[in-house]
Amino acid sequence: MGFGQRAAGGGRELRLIVALLLASALMVGQTPSAARRPQSAAIPHRIISLIPSVTEMLFAIGAGDAVIGVSTFDHYPPSVETRTKVGGLLDPDFERILSLRPDLVIVYGTQSGLIERLGRAQIPMFNYEHAGLADVTQTLRQVGIRVGLADAANRLALDIEKRLRDIRTRIGDRPKPRTMIVFERETGTLRGMFASGGVGFLHDMLDTAGGADVFADVRRQSLQVTSEVALARAPEVILEIRSGPEWTPARIARERTVWGALGSVPAVRTGRIYLLTDEAMSIPGPRVPDAVQQMARVLHPDVFK
Amino acid sequence: MDVPHPLRRASPVIAFCFLAMVTAVLGAPFVGTTSISFVKVFSNAIASPDNLDRQIFLIARLPRAVAAALVGGCLSAAGVVFQGLLRNPLATPYTLGVSAGAALGAMVAITFGAATPVVGVASASLAGAALAVGVVYALASARRSGFSTTVLLLAGVTLNAFFSALILFVQYLSNFAQVYRAMRWLMGDLDVGSYSPIVAALPFIAVAFVAFAWLARPLNLLSLGAEAAESRGVDVERAQRLAFFSASLATGAAVSIGGPIGFIGIIVPHLVRLLVGADHRAVLPASTFLGAAFLVICDIIARTAIAPMELPVGVITALIGGPFFLWLLVRRR
Numbered sequence: 001m002g003f004g005q006r007a008a009g010g011g012r013e014l015r016l017i018v019a020l021l022l023a024s025a026l027m028v029g030q031t032p033s034a035a036r037r038p039q040s041a042a043i044p045h046r047i048i049s050l051i052p053s054v055t056e057m058l059f060a061i062g063a064g065d066a067v068i069g070v071s072t073f074d075h076y077p078p079s080v081e082t083r084t085k086v087g088g089l090l091d092p093d094f095e096r097i098l099s100l101r102p103d104l105v106i107v108y109g110t111q112s113g114l115i116e117r118l119g120r121a122q123i124p125m126f127n128y129e130h131a132g133l134a135d136v137t138q139t140l141r142q143v144g145i146r147v148g149l150a151d152a153a154n155r156l157a158l159d160i161e162k163r164l165r166d167i168r169t170r171i172g173d174r175p176k177p178r179t180m181i182v183f184e185r186e187t188g189t190l191r192g193m194f195a196s197g198g199v200g201f202l203h204d205m206l207d208t209a210g211g212a213d214v215f216a217d218v219r220r221q222s223l224q225v226t227s228e229v230a231l232a233r234a235p236e237v238i239l240e241i242r243s244g245p246e247w248t249p250a251r252i253a254r255e256r257t258v259w260g261a262l263g264s265v266p267a268v269r270t271g272r273i274y275l276l277t278d279e280a281m282s283i284p285g286p287r288v289p290d291a292v293q294q295m296a297r298v299l300h301p302d303v304f305k
Numbered sequence: 306m307d308v309p310h311p312l313r314r315a316s317p318v319i320a321f322c323f324l325a326m327v328t329a330v331l332g333a334p335f336v337g338t339t340s341i342s343f344v345k346v347f348s349n350a351i352a353s354p355d356n357l358d359r360q361i362f363l364i365a366r367l368p369r370a371v372a373a374a375l376v377g378g379c380l381s382a383a384g385v386v387f388q389g390l391l392r393n394p395l396a397t398p399y400t401l402g403v404s405a406g407a408a409l410g411a412m413v414a415i416t417f418g419a420a421t422p423v424v425g426v427a428s429a430s431l432a433g434a435a436l437a438v439g440v441v442y443a444l445a446s447a448r449r450s451g452f453s454t455t456v457l458l459l460a461g462v463t464l465n466a467f468f469s470a471l472i473l474f475v476q477y478l479s480n481f482a483q484v485y486r487a488m489r490w491l492m493g494d495l496d497v498g499s500y501s502p503i504v505a506a507l508p509f510i511a512v513a514f515v516a517f518a519w520l521a522r523p524l525n526l527l528s529l530g531a532e533a534a535e536s537r538g539v540d541v542e543r544a545q546r547l548a549f550f551s552a553s554l555a556t557g558a559a560v561s562i563g564g565p566i567g568f569i570g571i572i573v574p575h576l577v578r579l580l581v582g583a584d585h586r587a588v589l590p591a592s593t594f595l596g597a598a599f600l601v602i603c604d605i606i607a608r609t610a611i612a613p614m615e616l617p618v619g620v621i622t623a624l625i626g627g628p629f630f631l632w633l634l635v636r637r638r
Contacts, residue, residue: 089481184482186426187418190498192486215613224489224615226496226608228365231357232339233613261364261499263354 043148044104044124048086048097050114051128053285054106055080057140060286061152069100075279076287098123104146133204136284137161156286163289164208167296170303171210177272177299179211180235182225183242183282188254190261193225201284202241209295210303211237231262237299238267240275247277274298315587318580322594329601330374334366336605338612364498372497372562373604373618374597377569379510379559381596382517384570385577385588386552389524390545391454395634398556398570401461401549405468406437407560408491412472415487416479426490427502427561431509434557437464442549452542457549493566493619495604506558513558514593516551520544521585528583566619568626569596575633 048069049055055074058067064077069084071092084100087093092114097105102123107115109129118125126146128139137157144153181196181203196202196213200221203213214233215223238259252275259268267273276294280287297304335343341358345351353359383398391400398404410433414426444460446452476484497503523544526534531541559566573596574588581587600622607618 091477184486186415186486188425191426191496192489192494194482194485218613220614223613225613226365226615227498228337228339228361228496228608229613229615231361231365234357262360264357264360269354 042103044102044146046100046102047104047106047147048100048102049074049106050086050089050092050111051106051108052076053130053136053283054126054128054139054143056283056285056287057143057153057156058147061140061144061147061149061156063147063149066147069097069102076283106143130201130284132199133164133201133208133284133288136201136288140286160286160289164292167289167292168208168210171296171300174210174300174303176210176212177236178214178234178266179206179237179239179299180214180225180230180233180267181206182238182240183222185240188258190227190230190258193230194222195225197221197223201288202282205288205292205295206239209292209299211239211295211299227262231264234265236266236270236272238265238273239295239298240273241281242275243277243279243282247275252277272298312584312587315581315584315591318577319587319591319594322577322591322598325598326374326378326594326601329598330370333370333373333601333605334362336609337361337366338609365496368497368500368503369495369604369608370601371500372495372503373601375503375506375510376495376559376563376566377573377600377603378593378597379513379555380566380569380600381573381577381592382514382589383552383555383559384596385574385585385592386517386520386524386548386555387570388574389520389527389585390548390552391458392528393458394575395571395630397568398552398559399465399565399567401457401553402437402441402464402468403434403553403556404560404565405465405472407431407434407557408565409433409468409472409475410436411490411564412475412479412487415490416475416483427505431506431557431561434553434560437468438550438553438557440464442546445549452545454545489617490564491619492617493564493622494615495563495600495607495618496615497562502562506562509554509558513551513555516547517555517589520548520551521589524548524585525583564619566600566622568622568630569600571633572622572626572629573599575629 050071069086072088074080144150185193197218197220198216280291345358346362387396407430410429414429445457577591
């Protein structure tokens with residue numbers, strides 16, 4: 001998952017090669033099975049996290065006190081509201097980040113501009129990108145090793161893995177309802193619908209929660225869904241993942257009725273359309289078992305009461 | 306018979322374009338990735354909610370085909386009128402800022418619509434288009450010399466740039482999902498899902514086409530130059546104003562249905578002119594019908610090429626239209 005540190009973007013090839021070698025060495029050092037402390041990087045005490053899921057991990061393993069800055073998208077745990085906000089994924093405030101004198105910045109893999117500048121400022125980074133559900137605990141362990149709390153991270157990871165396993169066990173080999181996960185569409189209509197494809201953590205969460213993804217064959221994280229595709233795939237359950245304060249019960253009820261236009265879809269006929277508005281649904285962090293459990297509860301109401 | 310010669314020559318072409326449109330609209334709902342049976346669609350033996358074939362036909366495909374035909378017809382006809390009004394063969398329905406205004410409206414609805422009581426993206430884009438048309442018109446009429454098509458063109462192009470900047474600003478305030486949806490809207494999407502956006506746009510389209518019918522003769526005379534037209538009894542300013550408003554109305558209505566689908570308004574009119582000459586009485590109806598047929602076919606490609614994923618229809622029209630536009634440019638030197 002990431003280059004631990006990246007050398008200055010000077011452009012000299014030798015330095016780049018050395019940096020890449022160092023990075024790959026770090027990656028090897030960070031494999032969970034090895035679970036040993038990294039030799040090169042010191043334990044950070046001034047961490048800035050631009051990734052909500054990693055912020056949650058840091059707080060959950062007891063490194064919250066070392067977190068001094070977070071992104072504008074961070075809202076959990078509630079104590080992050082007291083930390084300095086340093087911008088979001090597309091607009092990180094480099095000056096503010098520098099002024100906090102961090103000794104570790106958690107960055108997203110696509111923030112190439114920020115990564116290059118932090119590299120020039122020789123500020124250590126932890127590079128992250130969303131992937132599947134299994135990567136959540138893998139990232140958690142890597143983060144734990146990086147901040148010197150490998151044991152706590154490993155304990156939490158084992159707990160998460162156990163809770164996910166338990167959910168699977170409780171569902172057993174009950175039939176898996178064919179499910180479509182929609183995470184965006186135009187309010188009040190079925191236009192501009194986007195659904196989870198057959199890869200990524202939403203798909204993996206659905207799989208763990210005992211649902212069969214109607215787009216399991218689409219090897220992408222997301223796809224646009226037309227009304228024809230929705231009709232043809234005929235999901236038995238529709239899960240809409242939406243979050244934000246605007247999702248009041250009245251609004252949820254109104255948006256559920258919009259699906260009435262597609263009368264032949266089994267989920268519409270049986271009323272199995274659910275809007276899950278918990279923010280945890282879209283953050284692949286330590287709350288992932290809760291999110292999976294929420295999915296499982298609507299997919300298998302007889303098992304999870 | 307007092308039918309003038311050019312029209313007599315054009316009527317088979319117009320008839321062919323009309324047939325192409327009817328065939329495309331009626332045939333399109335039977336083409337798609339899910340095969341549906343003609344018999345089952347119209348069978349009354351199966352209750353409607355159980356009849357998947359009928360639902361795919363009536364809910365998913367027929368509104369799309371109708372929307373594509375309307376949008377294609379509107380944009381092509383508006384292209385003809387704008388090219389006649391500005392006396393510039395490279396003018397498009399979007400030259401005068403209508404699409405940028407519509408896009409700004411849509412962006413605002415996508416970004417802020419979630420927090421406020423429901424404002425539809427379609428009506429917001431229509432409002433944005435109206436705003437752009439109002440501003441451009443006010444600027445073009447502000448000078449004492451009366452309505453100026455030169456100022457119209459410059460104001461339109463400048464407003465396009467200004468609104469594009471505002472769009473970027475609004476997008477900067479959006480979250481990822483909204484930016485993604487906004488981007489997608491800009492690529493054009495005819496999956497209307499119901500007839501309501503079509504019905505909402507229909508009155509505007511009807512008014513615009515009544516005006517187009519009246520405009521065919523004045524546009525012919527205007528092509529000789531404003532003075533020549535004036536000397537033949539055309540109220541030039543009135544014709545120009547009407548052309549501007551009606552073509553903008555058709556464009557705004559089309560964009561509110563399908564987003565700013567590009568290049569239709571330039572490909573189709575030029576193809577038609579190659580076939581029937583420059584007489585607007587032939588070019589307008591033929592362009593409307595051929596544009597409708599063309600966009601219906603582009604939309605079939607959009608929904609089948611990489612199914613179950615959707616290819617944005619604007620990408621297809623651009624892939625066809627971009628090279629065509631360049632060829633046109635080079636050919637005319």
